[in-house]
Amino acid sequence: MTTPNHDPGLFHLQNIFETDHSVRDAPSDDFIQAMRERFPTEREFDAMLTRKMQHRHHPRRPATNLKDFASYIDAFLKAHVQGDFEVSRLRWMTGGGSKIQLAFELNWHDPEQGRVSTELVIRMEPQESLNATSRMRESQLIRAFAKTLPVPRVYWVDAEGKWFPEPSLIYAFATGVTKPKAVEGRISGVGNDFGTRLRPLLGPQFVAHLAAIHTFDYSSSDFSAFDIPRLGTSDSALWQLNRARRIWEEDRAEDLPIMEIASNWLERNLPLLDTVSVLHGDYRAGNFLFDEDTGKITAWLDWERGYLGDRHRDLAWITTPLFGNYDEDRTTFLVSGLVPLDDFYEQYELASGLKVDAKRLRYYRIMNSFQLIASVLGTGYRVARLGRSHQDILLSWIEGAAYQISEDLRVAILEEGL
């Protein structure tokens, strides 16, 4: 029996009831520092999450219009381009819920190609994003894979938001589609139906490209914005868990007891790392473009969640039920709508030479569910509440996705055992 003087519940009661909307909407320096100390993670993750919380004090900025963007681009290019240039066809793009994207054409003197017209994309953080991620990391990843995978050429990075209102990346416009034109798209490409003609064309590339990412020699490229987890330790899993726990604590609208159970379970069962791999972080349909006629993947996009760590995180993410669908017979689950689940791991092992460990896969499935719920019900809610993104309606809409994921989480923990 616990005595009142040594009641461990008092601290948690106080902590939970003191952290209300007023704290999360306008966090104090003390609260931010407490989160950093309680949930240590990678340096760059920490920097991005700290920046996010520090910026919550800033007044809400109305949506940036095209005219304003044109002036930001002009100022940026004057500082980064030699000689005269002309910007045309500046236009909005869609493309997910976390970043503002615009396309434009630049007529300029490219030091590598001479006088050219280049189709470009600006990828800018909104005032507050569903994912507080680093444009520097994203640019390093895309540059690293320039000779290995179809990725857009990175031209410039405004890592600190010196020229644009927020950190931005400018890279080449990639051609292609995220889904067959005849199919009605789902949000962010989640659960796209590729049909029987495209599946056998795209599926093998989908697996081969993943294997190329996981076996990439990161020591040959600039990965200075990444921390390298130690082999044989739980660094990798703990950094990712702490990142998710931190955003849940910083952003959530309400308490969900199963999230606490999941957090405790994940900490008790941290797996050790056997190989340091590059991870894409959001490898799925919707994040690659392809040519609909040839079925060839033309670009891998959205590298913002990439990191160095345990490949099983990517593997579990890719096979998340939400991101796939069932084939025409309604019995075979297709990973990302492309590859039958039973074939996927076998093909991956063949292509990569890396083993798939079922136990770690199950661990990361639970972690991914935890992280998705934290993002959707935590950050998505908070960003929309504060009116900080260009996609607040989308961030509100995706609430509905969180409960199937929560049920997966609940069942998975019961199956694994408490």
Place this chain on the structure above:
Amino acid sequence: MADHTDNALRAAIRALDEVIYDAIDPNHPLAHEQTKLVSKYLQLILSRHAYAHDRHQFELSHYIEMSEQVKVDANLVSPAISLALDETLAKARELQKLSSTRDFDLQACSQKLAALLTALVRTTATVDHELRKRIEKVILSGSKAFLDAQRAWFLPQGWESKPEMVPPIEQVFQMNDR
């Protein structure tokens, strides 16, 4: 007085789908995407708002039931949490007895119970293994009905990979009838 809300919601949806969508700048795909989402969200509200009060009552019943199941063990973990649970449960039962309750009050009470259960789970992370397992199992098992209800609520959005596995919204709030 007749409630014109459904009528107005349908009119708003038609305005978005049949007038506004086609008038949007064709070079603004984000505006097209968001217009469709606004329309879909209004459709979701149209199909669900009649169940809103049932939903809040259901959630309170859910958290009452869960709290009662862990109450004895809670006292072994933390007398402070146990006391707070007792007090909040008493208020929650009073709310249930009222013939008329505001959704705001139901929500606030549910959230307080959820916060207390969260504090309990956090505290049990460092206590006796069997006690922790018992509390966590009650919460995990009891959460199925809660999650089923949320999945039924959002079913029209189309996230479910096997929608036939989700109970219909007309059934999920039957807990209140017991």
